[in-house]
Amino acid sequence: LSTTTAAPRLRQSLWDDEIYAVRKIVLGTDRIGSDGSVKIKQLPWWRTLWHCEGARNHGLQSVLSRISLAAYQTVVHPDGLQFSEMAIRLPSFIAGALSIPALALLVARLGFPWAGAVAAALLALHPWHLKLATEARGYPFVFLFIPLMALCIAEAAPNANWRWLAAFAALEFGLLYAWPGTLFTVLVANAALLALILRFTPSGENRRRAVSRWLAANAFAGLALLPLVAPWIP
Numbered sequence: 001l002s003t004t005t006a007a008p009r010l011r012q013s014l015w016d017d018e019i020y021a022v023r024k025i026v027l028g029t030d031r032i033g034s035d036g037s038v039k040i041k042q043l044p045w046w047r048t049l050w051h052c053e054g055a056r057n058h059g060l061q062s063v064l065s066r067i068s069l070a071a072y073q074t075v076v077h078p079d080g081l082q083f084s085e086m087a088i089r090l091p092s093f094i095a096g097a098l099s100i101p102a103l104a105l106l107v108a109r110l111g112f113p114w115a116g117a118v119a120a121a122l123l124a125l126h127p128w129h130l131k132l133a134t135e136a137r138g139y140p141f142v143f144l145f146i147p148l149m150a151l152c153i154a155e156a157a158p159n160a161n162w163r164w165l166a167a168f169a170a171l172e173f174g175l176l177y178a179w180p181g182t183l184f185t186v187l188v189a190n191a192a193l194l195a196l197i198l199r200f201t202p203s204g205e206n207r208r209r210a211v212s213r214w215l216a217a218n219a220f221a222g223l224a225l226l227p228l229v230a231p232w233i234p
Contacts, residue, residue: 059228061141069084169217
């Protein structure tokens with residue numbers, strides 16, 4: 001229902017932040033040739049990765065939108081500007097659609113399957129979800145990664161399982177790369193995970209091992225994220 005309702009917006013014109021991202025980060029700007037033809041001056045990849053003015057580069061979405069647009073150009077071979085609003089927005093649209101079952105899965109894991117179904121239905125029909133899930137910005141990835149990260153907390157906390165901690169680290173990396181404004185969400189999630197690890201591992205040696213695993217997972221996430229977002233800071 002959500003995808004059916006939101007899908008028609010994929011082909012609508014881009015709005016302010018989307019236009020800026022396409023012109024300055026993802027694709028480039030048009031140039032008029034001496035013969036009157038209009039062509040796109042393609043941006044180099046370093047602009048997609050590291051150009052950031054006014055915190056407008058939502059890195060994960062920018063990279064995926066560029067890949068999606070390149071795939072569209074390769075397969076379709078369009079005439080003219082070789083540009084598609086749908087191709088630009090498709091990664092965000094997929095993330096927004098997946099966020100609905102992700103929320104249902106989290107609530108069901110917490111022991112409330114029917115509440116999970118209701119929560120997913122409410123999210124699918126929420127006006128802000130319908131609006132943002134079809135925009136070429138990082139917010140749909142926030143909708144997706146937060147419930148999945150909470151699910152990893154629930155699974156990792158009892159014994160600091162390496163696989164779930166690795167998944168948690170990957171999701172916090174993706175969340176911060178999708179939108180750095182989620183920093184406080186990541187900090188609260190880590191505080192909750194650490195508190196649960198300490199609660200479930202009372203003995204000294206096991207507690208030290210569990211906390212070391214938590215620190216290592218965060219260290220790997222930080223090392224992966226730093227070269228991508230540090231050039232944004234200036």
